[in-house]
Structure formats: C-alpha cells, structure tokens
Amino acid sequence: MIAELFVNALISGLLLGGFYAAISIGLSISFGLLDTVNIAHPTFLVLGAFLAYILNSEAGMDPLLAGVLMTPLFFLLGLFIYSVYYQFFEKTSAEALRGLAFFFGILFITEVVMIMAFGVDHRMVSAPYANGSLGGSILGMELSVPYRMLSVFVVASIMTLGLHLFFSRTFFGRASRAVHQDMLALSLMGVDPIRVKRIAFAIALATCGVGGALMIIMIPIEPAVGRLYIGNVFAIVVLGGLGSISGTLIAAVLLGVAESVVSTFLGPSWSPAVSFGILLGVLALKPSGMFGVGDTR
C-alpha cells in the first residue's frame, strides 16, 4: 500500500518536474544568464494562464494553441520591460537592489490588475486532454496518471529541450551566454551586447505564453498564486546552478518529486514549505547551486 502510494507519488512528481522545468526556464535565462532578477516572472506566468483562460472560455480556443498565440505578445512585453529596465537601472549602474524593487513593483501591479479584471476566484480551462487518466496495474500496484499531467509533461519537455538546444547550439544562444562573462569580447566581435540581452530577456518572458497555458491546464489559477511559485522557480534556478539549463531540468524534477512525495504523505498544505525550505537550504549551504558552477554575486 505504502509502496503503491510512493510509486504513484514518484510518477506524478516526475511529471510535475517537467512542468516546473517549463515555468523555470525563463527565469533561468533572465536571472542565470542575464543577471536580471525578474522576481515578477511567476506573476507573468499567471497572466499567461488567465489569458489562456479567456481565450478558452470566451472563444473556445484550445489552451495550448492560445499559449502559442500569446508567445509573440509576451516577447514584445519582454522587449519593452527590458528597455525600461536597461534605461533606468542597468545603464545608470544603479544599485541592483533598486532593479529588484522595480520588478517587485511590476509583480504587485500585475497581480492587482488581474484581481481587478478577473476577481479572486479560481479559474480553470476545458480541453479534451484535461480529463480522465491513464491507469494500469504493474507488479500488483494500481498506478494512475492523469492525462492532464501527461500532456503538460510532453509539451513542457518539448519546450524546455527546444530552448536548451537553442541556447547551446545557435550563435545567438552562445552570445547570450557570453554576455554574462565578457561583454567586451562580444563588442569586439561586432555584437551589440545590449541587443543580445534585450532579445534574450524577451525570449525568457515569451515562455510565459505556453508556460501560463500549461499552468492553468495543470491547476486552477487565481491571481495571487504567482507568489507561491516564486519559491519553486527560484529554488529550481538556484539549485540547478545559475545559467545552467540542464541543471535547471534536473533540479525541476527533483523538486517535483520531493513536493509530490511530501504532499502525498503529509498533505498538500505542506507543499509550499518544500520548495521554499529547499531554497532556503540551498542559499544557506551552497549558493552556487548543486549542478552548476555559477557564482554567488
């Protein structure tokens, strides 16, 4: 019985991990590669989720299709936010903490606007793959996987691996990595580092389109839920080692499994403590992350 619970928790934890990777990867790019602490990232994911909800409930659009369609919008929003951030904080080499306060303000504004527009009720979407589950009996254990988690996992994996390849294989991807280490070398190569950063940040924010759609397929959403995900995404990005996309993947799966096991055996009300507890632990013990060689600046 315990073994059955455990295996079930393990499987859903793995799937949850895929989802976590998809919502963390944007932050892994903006925080890890660009040193831009976009603390509002999870709130933009929630915004994406609500937009997917509107398109789904008002126009009957498939939430994943909605997510894809929203991607360019979030890309533009990213361009805009980075331009403001660059103009007022990075360019003037203002204290990094003022930039953080800026993003914190953005988080708060976005959240309040969503509350005003959508209220504080939980919303969800309908899609053919959002119901039912795949079940079976293996080694005498009854296992069951909801289709909704399975489909989220598949899409999340495609998105994460695609971005991983993009950032490790293309010229632009390598340039974004270099921006972190050596701005001068890039300028000498004729690449405008600011442009690279702006586009990379926009890509990071663009993940909130599909990421948000995945979020609302996964769980019912209300405007303030983004805050709870701050713990998850920062824990994953820091645990994975700043700027390491593959590290982010591993960390996401670990966190997913840990949360799933804790919520199975202790109850779901404890699950926020898992991610934030892990985050605190990592920050206290090994801030350079478990799977990367990031620095602690």
Next chain:
Amino acid sequence: MSEVLLNIENVTKTFGGFTALSKVSAAVKKGERFGLIGPNGSGKTTLINCISGMLQNNGGSIIFDGKDLKGLQPHQRTKRGIARTFQIPRPFHSMTVIQNLQIPLEFVSSSGTSQKNISEEAMSILEVMSMEDKAHHETSGLTQIELRKLELARAIAVKPKLLVSDEAMAGLTGNEVDEVLEILVKLNEDGMTIIMIEHIMRAVMQFSHRIICLDAGQKIADGLPEVIVKDPAVERAYLGV
C-alpha cells in the same frame, strides 16, 4: 631590516578544478619595498586576496608579524596591520572624501576617540596626499588620480604595518605615477612595509628593493630588480616565447 614581517609558505588556492596559486612562498621583511609582478591571470590578485583575507587559501600558511592568519576575516587582518587598495577604486560613493577616511579611522585605529579627533586625523592624512581642498567633495566628482589617492589614503588611515598596493597607478599619466611613487616612498621611509603590484615596469623597478614574479600561479623568479629584469623565465612569461 632583516626581520620577516610577512611569511608566505607554500600557499595554494584552487577554484573548483582550477589552480590559481600553486605552492607560492615568499618572505617580506620589515621595512622592505616588495614588488609583485606577473602577466595577467598569473595569480597576483589572488595572492593578495589571500593575504588580505578576502579569499582563504586551501593550502600553505600565511604568517604575519609572527601569527598565523588562518581563518581570520579581512577586518580582523586589517586590525592586525594589513591594509590594501583595490585595483579599481572602490570609494564609499555616498560619502564625502573626508567621510571615506573616517570609516577606517573610526573602526580600526582610534576606536574610542572623539569625532573631532577623527576629523583632524583624516585631514592630516589628506594633507599628506595634498587633497585637503577636496575634503568635503563628493567622490563622484573626483579625477582618476584623486580616486587613486583616496584609495591609498583610506588604506593609510588604518596605520598599517603592511600596505598592499594593487595597481595603484594603472591609468595614470607619467607625472601622476611619479606623484604616487613619491607618496609611497615617503610612507616607506616612515617605516611602512609595502607590497606593490604593478604593471608599469618603470615604477616597480624604480620602487622595489626586491621583486618576485608569478606566472600561471607559480613563482618563477625572486630577486633584485636588476636581476629580475634579465631573468629568462620572466622574459618568457611576459613575451610568451
């Protein structure tokens, strides 16, 4: 002049798999003007970070004034008499020039004395630097040479036995280099031991009693300036032959 003030023994520092310093040894005598040279990335700054305590060495020991520095935080080392400047000046930018000096004066040398004494002391240090007219200026308006001198003034304010000057002359004109050199020589004549890290060869050759050269984390030469300058290993390190 023969007593050793700072004894660096087999100091090793690694970052992950990268060895930045490998068993470096050197002895700096009391009152000595000690030059530290080497190409970029040779480990000079890592070595002085280990001395000042900003990094902890993984191997070997650093003995200052007869006591092992192991495990001591930078501020504790400062209190024991080691002061340093930074390669890129790091003024306290929200304070005026004189307030910049009040920090080390208040926290190290004259704990317990009044604010009035501290200001007077700060003023006299600024006079040594011939910067007294800038005392109440913001640091943001300072020129390159003034920033360098402020960096030095702050280090002197802790009344160190050992001053580690990390490229205090980078980016200065010829005349300005001479001005800083003059200050350093004067401090040395008043009894301060000085380690100079410098890229400007003319300055370091003219200033130092003795020089060591690092390359790729290892000491490759140790001797009088006129010997070092002819050393084939040093030449190879610099020219990459």
Next chain:
Amino acid sequence: MSLMRQYKFEIGCLVALVLAFTMTQMGLNRFVFFAGFAVLQYAMIATAWNILGGYAGYINFGTAGFLGIGSYTAIALINYSDASIVEQIIAGGVVAGLLGLGIGYFTLRLKGVYFAIATLALAIVVETIVNNWDFVGGAAGVSILPARNPELLGVLVVHKKLGVFSNYKEFLFFLMAALTIMSVWIARTIEKGKLGRGLNAIKDNEEAAECMGVPTLKLKLITTTISGGLMGMAGAVFPSYLTFVDPPTAFNLEFAVNSLAMPMIGGTFTWLGPILGAVLLGTVQQVAIVTISSELNLLILGLLLVIFVIAAPHGFLGWFMKKNKR
C-alpha cells in the same frame, strides 16, 4: 536654550507622545484611531525595514513573515496564558528578532539579491507552518477577545468610566504611537552613530568596508535582529487591533510592498524618509480604501513604487534636497 537645541529630537518625541495621548482623551470618532493606528503601524514597519534596507542596502521582502510571526507569538501567548499586551509585544519582538538573527546568519554571507529572495522564502515558510498549526487557528484563523478591564502595573488601563482610556482602540492607538516613536528613536540613534556609518559603508561597497576594518557580518547581524524585532513588535499588537487574524491577513504581501515603498518614496537615507513615506502613503491608502476601492488603492501603491524607483531614486527627501542645493 542650547540644551533644548541639543535635545531637539528627544523633545520632539515627547511632544508627539503627549499629543497622541491628548488625542485619546478628546472623545474623537473611533475611525480616527482605527485609521491612525494603521498609519502609525506602517510608520513603525517602514522605519524598521529602513534600518536594514536603507542604511545597509539589504532589501527585505519578508516583512510579512516577521510581522506575522510577531502576531502569532502574541496569539500563542493569549491562548496559553493571560499575558498582558506589553508582554505580548516583548515576546513578539524577541521571537521575530531571533528569526532575524537566524536568517541573517544563514544568508547574509550572500550578496543582496539572494538575501532578498531568501527573506521572501522565509515569509512563505513561516506562513505555511502557521497554516498547519491548529493551536493558533490554522488556516481558518482565530478570534481574539481583548482582555476585560486590563490593568498594567496596577493601573486600570481601559474602562468606560474609570480607565485611563475609555476604549480599547484608543489604548492601542496610544501604544502604537509609543512603539513608533521608540522605533524612530532607535533608527535615528543608529543612523547618527558608529553602527550607521558602518552600515553605510557596507551599502556603498561591502568588500571595501570589510577591508577598512568594518566587521560587516557582525553589523549586519545586529541590524537584522533589531529590524526583525521591531517588525515583530508591530505585529504583536495586530491581533488585539483586528480581533480576528488568519494567515492571509497576518502574512499579507501588502506589508512587504508597503514597508519597501514607504521608505523608497520618502527617502531611504534618513530616519525622516520612512515616516514621511508612511504618513503620505498610509493616509492616501486609508482614505482610498474608504472612498474608492481597495484594489484601486493597491494599484496606486504599486504604480507609486515603480514611478519613484525610476524617477526619484532617493525619494521625496532626496529630490527635495537636490532641488534646494541648486
């Protein structure tokens, strides 16, 4: 005369305290005390936040955590014992101060950004624990009945006819005024002293400060303890003021935003900044909640924070002083 000038600030504190007391004896409308308490509490929280955030440059996103732990310490005391409100405040301060010391010890070796994230994480961990702790009400919340006819040191404090204060709201208002004045006094003492100068050096350049002999870790730990402790004290009064507390109220993110926005809007470099910010922003919010809607009020708060961070990085006072200089 010169003695008066020397103790100008202390005299000002005393006058403010007497003024607050006089207000409670004038039989004013209850709403004055209800709203006034909120503004004062914000002034205290903003002042506490600024000791760490403004002087040392370490941003704390976890104000709600410190405040909440202060509130719940008070609730636990009320449930366990018949501790007076003064004892609740002291306990709340001690527990939150210890929390500040702990988080400081674990995370202050990290640079600012990580510290900020860690404080946010801390707030949510504490909230989760309280959510699951049924003794203090858990997720459902808990009602507090103010003590009937409470006495302090043998003096009847609240009684309709015979007490020093005729109702509880007036008493809490006065108590909050006293706490706020104490916090401001502490902040100003730090600012004008060696600790404040050391913290400023840390804010400007931590490594240089350390090399100039400033014991940075020690100063930061002292500061997180004081700052956290004051927040806890402000939180400990909260249950008596609200009479009903649940985790979403006690750990509201609004506290974090306000405690950060108020000093930034007023000016972070001096004790006057957070007070100014709290009075401005706090009053606007109290009025806005009544006259407009509470959501719109929050939107204004967020917009003001962003605008000030962008346009007036040294807050109202910084902008004002710069203008005067020219």
